[in-house]
Each structure stands twice: as structure tokens, then as C-alpha cells.
Amino acid sequence: MCDDGLMIFDVQVEVVLRPGIADPAGSTIERSLPTLGFAGVSGVRVGKSIRFTVDATDEAAATAEVGDMCARFLTNPVIEDAVITVTASDAGSGGS
Amino acid sequence: MCDDGLMIFDVQVEVVLRPGIADPAGSTIERSLPTLGFAGVSGVRVGKSIRFTVDATDEAAATAEVGDMCARFLTNPVIEDAVITVTASDAGSGGS
DSSP: OOTTSOEEEEEEEEEEEOTTSOOHHHHHHHHHGGGGTOOSEEEEEEEEEEEEEEEESSHHHHHHHHHHHIIIIIOOTTTEEEEEEEEEOHHHHHTO | OOTTSOEEEEEEEEEEEOTTSOOHHHHHHHHHGGGGTOOSEEEEEEEEEEEEEEEESSHHHHHHHHHHHIIIIIOOTTTEEEEEEEEEOHHHHHTO
């Protein structure tokens, strides 16, 4: 809890390509692995993982703000989906 | 469970820059968010999220194979850490 009544939340946003969107990086990894001796790997998809902390009054407010952030800035909603994980930060609760 | 006694596992590898390594993409996001009206965001770090399925005899074998894959191919161990999550695939257990 911060002095101004805000809590600190740890956020992870996983940005993944939507199903059906071509993933050249994933395809390249998948083709390369057998030549390195790694068998049985399939369905490789490469996305982004964005981690940060955000100050908000509660978890619902934090999730709403991050969702808005994803739609406007962090993802391209035409080709990407965002998986948002919000957890109360240990540092935030310890400092109350 | 596959016909040959192998199970299917869903794998997520999160590739994150090690602490102290400069993250220009994260810094750019962090500087940009306040101008879009998103306040209170700090510590932005951008990494990669790689998802795939792997066939293995058990979870320990799958985790070991993915760890080796990360060290040799998926990450640059000098500047990056890998967070590996292995879970038994629903598709795999359902098909047994």
C-alpha cells in the first residue's frame, strides 16, 4: 500500500498471435529443432512477454487499466491477443 | 498418451532479460505510457514468450529437454534467463 492509498500490482502481459495468423519465427524454430537433436516438438508460437508494476486502488482497477493499455498501445488487436495476469506485489503489501 | 508410450506436454518458455541488462523496448514503453494517460507504471521489461508442445515419457524428461533446448538454442544465456512451465496437455491425456 502506498502512502496515497494506492496498491502496487505486478503485471504480466503475454502478447500472442491470434490463431491462424502466420508465425514465421515459430516456424523457423520448429524446423530447426530436429536438426539440433530435439524431436517431438510441434506447434511453436512466439509472442511477447511484457512485465511491469502498476499503482491502482484495487485489483479490478489495475486489470481494467492494463486491458485498456493493451487495446490502445501494447498489442495490435487485429492480429494479437493479450493474456493479462495481475497479482498484488509483495513489495506493495510489505510497505503498508 | 501417444501410441508409443509418450505423453504430450504443453510448454511455455518465457525469455526475460537478466537483471541489469538494458531494455530499450521496455524503456520506450515506460516513457510513452504517461503521454497516453496511463500513470503509475514502472519497471517495464519486454521479453519473449515461446509456446509449443513436446512429446516425452514424463514431466521430468520434458522439463530436462526444454531446459537443454533453452540453453543451446532458445536463449542467449549471457544476457537472458528462461522461465520454463511444463504442464500435461489435455489433448494428450484425453487421447489415451
